Amino acid sequence: MKIDLIPGGVTAAKGFKAACCAAGIKYKDRTDMAMLLSERPCAVAGTFTTNVVKAAPVLWDRRIVKEVKAAQAVVVNAGIANAATGQTGMEMCAKTADFAGKALGIPADYVLLGSTGVIGPNLPIDRITAGVAAMAGTLSDTPEAGTAASRAIMTTDTVNKECAVCFELPAADGAGTVKVTLGGMSKGSGMIHPNMCTMLGYVTTDCAVDPDVLQQALGEVVPDTFNMISVDGDTSTNDTLLVLANGLAGNAPVAAGSEGYALLREALFTVCRDLAIKMAGDGEGATRLVEMRVTGADTRENARRLARSVVSSSLVKAMIFGKDANCGRVLCALGYAGVEFDPAAVELWLLGEREDLCFYKDGCVQTFDEDLALAILSEKQIRFCCDMHMGGEEATAWGCDLTYDYVKINGDYRT
């Protein structure tokens, strides 16, 4: 399918503007709030943390996605998570959305909210509303405005994360095709673990599509993208992924099951996977991205479980940091993934840029060239591959190494 990667992020699609500001919520000398606005109401889809403890903005957004099914703006802050804040936290959400709605001339119910940072403290509502007022006056549809917004929502992230694609869909008026654009940004570095929609992610598109169809596409894309990364095994209270579609591309509305649906889903998959991999590679303290591809599994879900188990293993992660080819740990992590298999049938490979290395087959860890293993483990991206020899399903998961800096960052996060 023809999906073209293009520069840009949340302002790539027609009719979307972004802004940011330094509201002084927790960080000094940097931006810490971002705003997105569509020039007209959008179909909206979203997926949220599976944590029983859900932050106030997660509860707020979930209601909008489920009941309102439309939105026009997003307001995000970094520094404080507005989680474990009880009724006060919900009131903060209502006040922020109300204030933003008035500033932007839209209903409060059209304002989605996102927060990331320390669990517990209340949001300083005066600074939040001052930030909203400042941003409402500086919204811009330039690529630079999108990039600045993606920087403003960072916490322990070391790089901002953006991605955009475009593709063609039949025009609404039946005269040929129109260009549709889909772009996004995300943030996330710690408290990241499979089985949810990880961290904050915002995707905007000018595609014309019904919210239910958009939600279906998102549901099909997330299991193999955001749910296939892990940094530290901790599922956050704030994870949120939202997609806003304003229809300005002028395409005929995408119908479920159509060729256009497959294209939209592929575009969404491309952007979500890109943003997810960027988060995994920028895991707290990480020096390297780790990829685990499982092939030959009996079911897709088992392939996912096996792949996730390996990238989540503290021992595998520490071994990659140390460039120590203690590869039996990869087999061990497959073994406790909760999937039955025959250890004697499995083959395990370490994939290098120039040469690959088989380190386990026929039930035995193989004797291998330690110099070659060290050379491969010194590459920027570490790629493992295994063939379960059980069937035809496959999946890939992404993670990062476990380093001294992860411990340092999380030993004194608040200070």
Added chain:
Amino acid sequence: MKIDLIPGGVTAAKGFKAACCAAGIKYKDRTDMAMLLSERPCAVAGTFTTNVVKAAPVLWDRRIVKEVKAAQAVVVNAGIANAATGQTGMEMCAKTADFAGKALGIPADYVLLGSTGVIGPNLPIDRITAGVAAMAGTLSDTPEAGTAASRAIMTTDTVNKECAVCFELPAADGAGTVKVTLGGMSKGSGMIHPNMCTMLGYVTTDCAVDPDVLQQALGEVVPDTFNMISVDGDTSTNDTLLVLANGLAGNAPVAAGSEGYALLREALFTVCRDLAIKMAGDGEGATRLVEMRVTGADTRENARRLARSVVSSSLVKAMIFGKDANCGRVLCALGYAGVEFDPAAVELWLLGEREDLCFYKDGCVQTFDEDLALAILSEKQIRFCCDMHMGGEEATAWGCDLTYDYVKINGDYRT
């Protein structure tokens, strides 16, 4: 129930001898093999790793526990795990047991085996048999011999782990009571995670008890002891816990459901919990033991899940290392434990030696005295407690902090 803690370990009970030697399997200048021998055949019970990839000695022991249901000796080596070694690994087991059986004058089927260390390499069988021959000539029933054996099986452990208790049971001849002794040793520091029988543990007793009754008691004790600790979330390929009972105490054989059974189970619980807590506190790189007690849960299994989730959280572990009272992370870890609950009903406490601190209730992280929090987080043992307000069940889990040294130890474990 009257269970007395006494000094000693695997040689505390009547009729058990131990030995160790420096076989040169991997480590230099230290002992690395241990042997236990009972003067007569024992009833045996065991529980093993749930990892699909099981080391050769696990498969060997499991057959003896399930089919032979008796044993008289144990041979353990540290340095190489004999895991992912295929058919060769099983042949090494058969050769070792055969050699040990001949050296000790017992059937090879009465010899249990244990290995711990690097996954992959084959055991150097000549050194193993030389070690067995040396140990067979130096067996002793002194406390010192038991202690030396508990040191010989260590890998990254920094302290050896022993525990013993005694209690009274009705005599076999009906004339009053006899003293029954039960003692054990364990090793384990990394690749330790709930949902299995963790690492290597050996318990000996002179109690007269049928193997099926012994297995039942072990099955009742393990879920709240060895299965309630976590160091790093990695379930090993080699986890083994064995109990040998030779009957030399002269008690009337313990019947299931009797008062004597309750006493035996309590004694086994006491020793297993002590050994498990010692492993958690000696986790790789750890500076502090962490205890999480969950009360007021609706079911025991949910209480266990919630408690384990907290001690397994990388973010909670790093926060304890950094003495940073970022306590929302404890709530977050309860939230992704896989148990439904009402966050507003939960109360969370940090327990200090002199004063306790409530850091979460009524749905909100509380404002607390940071100096008091720092003082409590500076104690040698960190204790969290939560009341779920859902019912009357409780459970406790143990873990340790996540430190730079964990990363260092596991970044170059093989070298």
